[in-house]
Amino acid sequence: MLWACLRLVHLPLDALHAEDARHPHVVVEGSGPRRHVVLANEAAAKAGARPGQPLAGAQLLCPRLAATPRDEAAERQALEAFAAWAYRYSADVSLAAPDTLFLEVGASLSLFGGWPALERRMRGELDRLGFAYACACAPTAAAARVFARCRDGIAVPAAGALQAALATAPLAASGLAAGTVDTLQGMGLRVLGDLFRLPRPELARRIGQAALDHLDRLRGLLPETLPRWQPPARYERRIEFCYGIDSQRALAFPLQRMIREFALFLATRDGGTQRFELRLEHEDGACTRIEVGLLAPQRDAASLFDLARARLERVALAAPVHALALHADDLPTLSPLHRDLFDMNRREQLDWPALVERLRARLGDAALHGLACVADHRPGRAWRFVSLDAKSPAPMPVRAPRPFWLLQRPLPLRGAPQRVISGPERIESGWWDEGDRRRDYYVVEVRGGQRAWAFLESGSPADAAAGWTVHGWFA
Amino acid sequence: MFTSSPFEPLPSTGEAPAYASPPLVRTPLPVPPAPGPDIASRRVGLPSRRDDAALADVLGHPAIWRRGSARAKAADALSTGFDALDAALPGGGWPCGALSEILVDADGNGECSLLLPALATLTAARRRVALVAPPYVPYAPALAAAGVDLAQLVHIDAAAPDTHWSAEQCLRAGCCGAVLNWLPRTDYRQLRRLQLAAETGGTIGFVFRPLTAARETSPAALRLKVVAGADGARVEILKCRGRFESAQAVRLSA
Numbered sequence: 001m002l003w004a005c006l007r008l009v010h011l012p013l014d015a016l017h018a019e020d021a022r023h024p025h026v027v028v029e030g031s032g033p034r035r036h037v038v039l040a041n042e043a044a045a046k047a048g049a050r051p052g053q054p055l056a057g058a059q060l061l062c063p064r065l066a067a068t069p070r071d072e073a074a075e076r077q078a079l080e081a082f083a084a085w086a087y088r089y090s091a092d093v094s095l096a097a098p099d100t101l102f103l104e105v106g107a108s109l110s111l112f113g114g115w116p117a118l119e120r121r122m123r124g125e126l127d128r129l130g131f132a133y134a135c136a137c138a139p140t141a142a143a144a145r146v147f148a149r150c151r152d153g154i155a156v157p158a159a160g161a162l163q164a165a166l167a168t169a170p171l172a173a174s175g176l177a178a179g180t181v182d183t184l185q186g187m188g189l190r191v192l193g194d195l196f197r198l199p200r201p202e203l204a205r206r207i208g209q210a211a212l213d214h215l216d217r218l219r220g221l222l223p224e225t226l227p228r229w230q231p232p233a234r235y236e237r238r239i240e241f242c243y244g245i246d247s248q249r250a251l252a253f254p255l256q257r258m259i260r261e262f263a264l265f266l267a268t269r270d271g272g273t274q275r276f277e278l279r280l281e282h283e284d285g286a287c288t289r290i291e292v293g294l295l296a297p298q299r300d301a302a303s304l305f306d307l308a309r310a311r312l313e314r315v316a317l318a319a320p321v322h323a324l325a326l327h328a329d330d331l332p333t334l335s336p337l338h339r340d341l342f343d344m345n346r347r348e349q350l351d352w353p354a355l356v357e358r359l360r361a362r363l364g365d366a367a368l369h370g371l372a373c374v375a376d377h378r379p380g381r382a383w384r385f386v387s388l389d390a391k392s393p394a395p396m397p398v399r400a401p402r403p404f405w406l407l408q409r410p411l412p413l414r415g416a417p418q419r420v421i422s423g424p425e426r427i428e429s430g431w432w433d434e435g436d437r438r439r440d441y442y443v444v445e446v447r448g449g450q451r452a453w454a455f456l457e458s459g460s461p462a463d464a465a466a467g468w469t470v471h472g473w474f475a
Numbered sequence: 476m477f478t479s480s481p482f483e484p485l486p487s488t489g490e491a492p493a494y495a496s497p498p499l500v501r502t503p504l505p506v507p508p509a510p511g512p513d514i515a516s517r518r519v520g521l522p523s524r525r526d527d528a529a530l531a532d533v534l535g536h537p538a539i540w541r542r543g544s545a546r547a548k549a550a551d552a553l554s555t556g557f558d559a560l561d562a563a564l565p566g567g568g569w570p571c572g573a574l575s576e577i578l579v580d581a582d583g584n585g586e587c588s589l590l591l592p593a594l595a596t597l598t599a600a601r602r603r604v605a606l607v608a609p610p611y612v613p614y615a616p617a618l619a620a621a622g623v624d625l626a627q628l629v630h631i632d633a634a635a636p637d638t639h640w641s642a643e644q645c646l647r648a649g650c651c652g653a654v655l656n657w658l659p660r661t662d663y664r665q666l667r668r669l670q671l672a673a674e675t676g677g678t679i680g681f682v683f684r685p686l687t688a689a690r691e692t693s694p695a696a697l698r699l700k701v702v703a704g705a706d707g708a709r710v711e712i713l714k715c716r717g718r719f720e721s722a723q724a725v726r727l728s729a
Contacts, residue, residue: 351650352603358644359631367632371615371625383615388629402617404587405610449703450583472614473583 002106002115002137002157004090004122005144006082010132011099012039015074025066028055038070075099078131083229085129088268089122094141094226100148102141102226115157138162140220142175146192149173163219167193176214180207192218231269235262235276235328244283244320248313251280251321255312256305258326263301272297272334278308280315281323290315293365296353297332303354310361356388377429378437379406379471400425401443403453403472413454413468417444420462421451428458443474450474553679556592559725560710564697565717569593572677573696573716574670580686582610585708586701588621589727590681594653595622597679602652605645608633610657627652639665642672642680649676657683667694689713 008014012027024044026037037058040049047062059065075098082101086093089112092104105118112118115137126133136147136154139162146166147154150173156165169192171181184207189195195203195215204212216222239254255278266272274297280288290311298304359368369385375396376382382396383406401422423442430436438458446452453472460467533539552566561567569575579586594604604627606613619625629651633641638658645654646669656669661684673680682695689700698713704726711724 351648355644355648355650359641363631363633363637363641369630369632371613371618371628371630373615373619373625379614383612385630389626391626396616398616398620402620403614404591404617405582406612406614408612445703446583448581448583449705450581451585451703452583473611474585475582475587 001104002109002139003141003144004103004105004119004135004137005141005148006086006101006103006126007134007145007148008079008082008099008101008131009134010039010041011075011078012070013041014131015078016068016071023066024049024062024064025068026055026058027070028067029070035067072098080232082129082131084231084265084268085125087229087231089118092226093229095229096145096226100145102144105137115155119155138165140218141224141226142214142218143220146173146175146218149175159220163196166218167191167196171195174214174218176207176211180211183207231265233329233331235265235273235331236325237261238323238325240323241321244322246317246320248315248317251312251324252309254324255308258324259305259308260301262326262328263299263304266299266331266334269331270334271331272299273304273328273330274298274332275330276308276326276328278312279323279325279327280317280321281325282319283322284319286319288315288318288321292361294357295360297334298357299334303357307357307361310358314362314364377427378435379427379441380408381430381435400441401453401474403451404475405473407471407473410455410469410471413446413452413470415447416463416465417442417446417452417454417468419445421445424456424462426458427455441471444468446470553593553596555589556596557589557725557727559727560589563712563725565715569679569681570696570716571679572674574666574673574680574682574694575697576666576682576684576688576693576695576699578684578686578689578698578700578713580702584701584703585727586683587613589699589701589708589710590653590655591618591621591623593679594618595624597652598624598627600652601627603627603629603650605629605631605651605654607631607642607645607654607656608638609655639669642669644672646672646678646680647676649678651676651678653679653681655681655683659685663692663694670694670696 013025016027022043024041024047026040026044026049028035029038030036033054033056035055037049037051037053037055039051040058044058044062044065047065049058049062049065055067059067079095079097079099079101083093083095086101086103090103090105090108092102092107094102096102105115109115109118112121119135119137123135126135134148134152136144136150136152138144138147138154138156139159143156143162143166146169147156150169154165156162171184171190171192174181174192176184184195192215196219200212213222217224237258239258241254245251262273262276273294275291275293278290278292280290282288290308292308292311294307356368368388370388370390372384372386372390373393373396374382374384375393377396379402421443423444424440425442426438426440428438439455440458440460440462441453441455442462444452444454451474452470453474454468454470456462456464456467456469551571552564552568553571554561554568555564564570577586577589597604599622601624604623606628608631613628613630615625618628631641631645638656639661642654642656642658645651654673658665661682666682669680669682672678686700689698693714695714696716698715700711700713702709702711706726708727709724710727
């Protein structure tokens with residue numbers, strides 16, 4: 001096990017996205033006269049503002065001081081975002097309130113090429129996020145946290161060197177309760193090494209078993225238990241625009257960005273999406289909802305974007321759009337297709353679902369059907385549309401010819417047919433459901449030479465001059 | 476540089492067309508002097524042996540058809556199921572990865588039944604067949620009776636502006652064995668798109684068009700005209716890639 005610890009050292013300030021670092025700024029907590037400084041930025045610290053100081057005192061030292069109340073929800077959210085980011089480097093991510101994040105990197109080292117390479121890579125990404133941080137790594141999470149409290153960039157990968165490295169750490173960074181630290185400092189102990197040298201029973205009597213266990217956990221003598229962070233099972237993003245957008249084409253750009261982020265999230269979770277919703281928010285709180293449903297879970301950014309855009313294009317924008325939101329509650333696991341190495345129909349299996357999705361997105365969900373036979377003698381009821389890939393029952397064996405085209409509404413034939421080719425075939429059925437039919441069907445040739453499937457109501461002679469009705473074409 | 480069909484219009488530069496016999500004598504390429512028979516052959520102005528081999532390579536290209544040969548190299552094709560029609564078609568069936576046009580003056584000439592044996596073969600091989608915007612309902616019992624596996628059949632409803640798009644998507648995706656299109660109004664440009672899509676996807680595309688379209692040019696690889704006859708449909712081949720003889724009629728047994 002090798003734990004990396006990431007401490008967001010200025011989280012209360014950074015979570016507020018304070019813009020100007022030169023202007024003195026503090027984050028405060030508490031109410032009324034008990035309001036005190038939690039964290040001061042560089043300019044305020046230079047003026048003399050210290051954590052724990054009453055706000056009134058800090059304002060005396062620095063009259064231009066700006067004070068913002070602490071937003072713990074924003075801090076929590078920022079920490080969650082970092083956990084989601086860290087999840088791409090390790091499957092074991094753990095959050096420790098208020099500002100610390102652990103990730104087990106021992107299992108990821110061979111993939112990323114060792115800790116120095118992984119650290120470089122992580123730092124490259126962290127620097128761009130704009131949060132001040134300290135990062136350390138050690139064989140135990142508690143030790144990594146101690147190092148991260150001491151200084152940024154300490155790495156002690158070897159378990160053998162751990163005790164020696166911990167021995168030099170000051171007690172204030174040890175993670176022991178503040179009261180215990182005060183007691184120990186009162187005894188003249190300054191660093192963890194002083195504690196390690198003391199006999200255990202005496203130490204246990206003075207600082208208690210819990211603190212002793214903590215010291216053991218630091219050195220890896222006791223196992224640690226950390227809550228494992230799990231990526232959320234739903235996804236929500238919202239982009240607000242500075243002005244109303246009233247063309248679908250202009251919406252495609254933010255949509256693409258959004259879907260790309262969404263696909264990245266899905267890839268991190270190793271899942272897919274089967275149903276998500278786009279919300280186009282208008283000025284007066286009105287909202288257009290676009291449901292995007294898929295036949296099978298997917299996470300490919302390009303195809304998700306194509307589908308979402310096709311659905312978007314089918315929607316008429318009633319009013320300018322001021323914000324675009326994406327919600328996905330249904331994030332099933334993605335099971336990739338397993339295929340035979342020598343399967344000849346490889347492309348077919350791969351592309352068919354994608355093609356169906358594309359067609360459904362543009363033409364509507366009800367545009368694609370399969371055909372099936374129904375065991376009924378009446379021609380109009382001997383078939384039906386079914387959903388795709390539904391199993392069709394075996395057709396009834398029929399000796400007589402059947403036309404390729406069936407007319408939904410039979411058409412009267414003008415005059416008599418030129419020639420009767422075969423027939424009659426009497427179809428008499430349906431007394432039980434109000435659709436009683438008694439007809440004599442013939443294959444006939446009409447004037448243009450085409451072949452039709454025509455019927456006479458039963459009882460009429462085959463050489464009748466009138467009363468012929470065409471029900472299908474032998475196309 | 477190489478025309479895939481002798482029917483494509485050639486630029487009239489006054490030279491011999493590309494499919495004519497190659498000139499026997501070619502200017503030799505400037506090669507560094509080498510000892511042996513090469514020098515001798517160059518002196519008398521005959522092509523070197525290396526040029527001959529290169530030329531044979533070029534002429535061996537499947538897209539080149541020479542007037543002297545009896546028939547083009549067998550292209551990828553799917554048997555139509557009618558022996559007479561197979562014999563008349565150069566590949567021995569419906570050309571794969573190309574568009575085949577079927578022109579009829581009215582419904583009921585037996586134009587769709589012409590495809591049924593091929594569709595039965597395709598669906599039996601578990602290839603999908605898409606019907607894009609058919610004018611009527613394809614009657615399931617008739618299809619099943621012809622041996623078509625209905626589970627592989629997809630009926631696509633598309634209104635006028637989307638029919639071409641749907642057809643192109645189905646042809647291009649390469650996951651359908653055949654795509655049947657009914658395009659009463661279309662033009663050369665749109666058909667060209669469909670033909671290219673069929674080439675990309677390696678799909679057999681069928682387009683049903685009215686007989687009046689026979690006068691227009693078309694990029695389709697095969698154009699058939701189906702006329703009703705007293706004893707079964709008569710099929711006339713209007714255009715056929717890879718065959719030089721003009722219009723030929725085949726009578727199908729009813």
